[in-house]
Amino acid sequence: MTKGKQQKEVELKEVELDELSPRTGKEHPPSYEEATADYEEMQTQFSWDDQAIRRIFIRKVYAILMIQLCVTVAIVALFTFCAPVRFYIQTHPLLYMCSYMMFLATYIALNCCGEQIRRQFLWNLVLLALFTLSLACMMGFVSSFYNTKSVVLCLGITALVCMSVTIFSFQTKIDFTSSQGVLFVLTMVMLFCCIILSIVIPFGYVSWLQAIYAVIGAILFTLFLAFDTQLLIGNKRYTMSPEEYVFATLNLYLDIVNLFSFLLSCFGGGRD
Numbered sequence: 001m002t003k004g005k006q007q008k009e010v011e012l013k014e015v016e017l018d019e020l021s022p023r024t025g026k027e028h029p030p031s032y033e034e035a036t037a038d039y040e041e042m043q044t045q046f047s048w049d050d051q052a053i054r055r056i057f058i059r060k061v062y063a064i065l066m067i068q069l070c071v072t073v074a075i076v077a078l079f080t081f082c083a084p085v086r087f088y089i090q091t092h093p094l095l096y097m098c099s100y101m102m103f104l105a106t107y108i109a110l111n112c113c114g115e116q117i118r119r120q121f122l123w124n125l126v127l128l129a130l131f132t133l134s135l136a137c138m139m140g141f142v143s144s145f146y147n148t149k150s151v152v153l154c155l156g157i158t159a160l161v162c163m164s165v166t167i168f169s170f171q172t173k174i175d176f177t178s179s180q181g182v183l184f185v186l187t188m189v190m191l192f193c194c195i196i197l198s199i200v201i202p203f204g205y206v207s208w209l210q211a212i213y214a215v216i217g218a219i220l221f222t223l224f225l226a227f228d229t230q231l232l233i234g235n236k237r238y239t240m241s242p243e244e245y246v247f248a249t250l251n252l253y254l255d256i257v258n259l260f261s262f263l264l265s266c267f268g269g270g271r272d
Contacts (some may be wrong), residue, residue, distance in 0.1 A: 079140030106131035217262035
């Protein structure tokens with residue numbers, strides 16, 4: 001029995017010595033194959049988790065955006081089709097100024113006051129709701145000065161453009177997130193046109209300059225819609241954090257509203 005135990009102990013020591021480095025007496029480091037054996041499985045798991053989070057993020061953003069657009073369409077329809085409301089709004093421009101001040105305050109709070117407000121639950125949704133109501137009232141006030149057919153036509157064009165751009169942005173391999181230079185150039189062109197209009201309009205209305213400004217604005221915010229949609233998707237050069245669902249919704253909503261306003265300036269006819 002004693003010899004058998006001694007033989008087993010010798011065999012165990014030989015196995016342990018085989019596993020140790022002959023120079024340092026320490027364990028051999030794992031080979032590359034052993035170290036990376038589970039890497040592909042872990043990478044697949046992390047990729048699946050990231051895709052699941054991204055899908056939840058996209059659904060949340062578009063759910064909030066649909067609520068914003070429904071509220072906006074309802075207010076625009078009320079200000080356009082209801083004659084007493086339209087007359088009251090047109091004769092009380094102070095309401096427009098109040099809406100504009102609320103729009104600026106909520107926009108600054110959501111964009112310029114750090115990420116704490118945008119990511120703090122309930123406060124971010126309250127500010128987003130106030131922002132939506134103020135901007136929807138502003139668009140309703142502007143739409144009340146156009147005839148009903150023009151407003152309905154521009155709403156339809158905006159809906160078709162937004163659906164087409166969204167589907168295209170999800171399917172295309174073109175990376176709009178890396179085209180900041182084009183967006184910057186168009187923004188500068190719009191700025192210069194705005195400065196020229198502010199100087200020329202007091203001396204007389206220039207229809208072709210106003211039309212150029214409206215067309216450039218519609219093209220610019222169509223590109224911004226594609227840009228912000230691909231930031232939301234997250235499979236291009238630049239992506240947006242899933243925690244920034246309020247900021248993503250804010251950007252898409254502003255793109256759509258600005259697109260509608262420029263289309264109304266381009267195709268809309270004044271109310272008789």
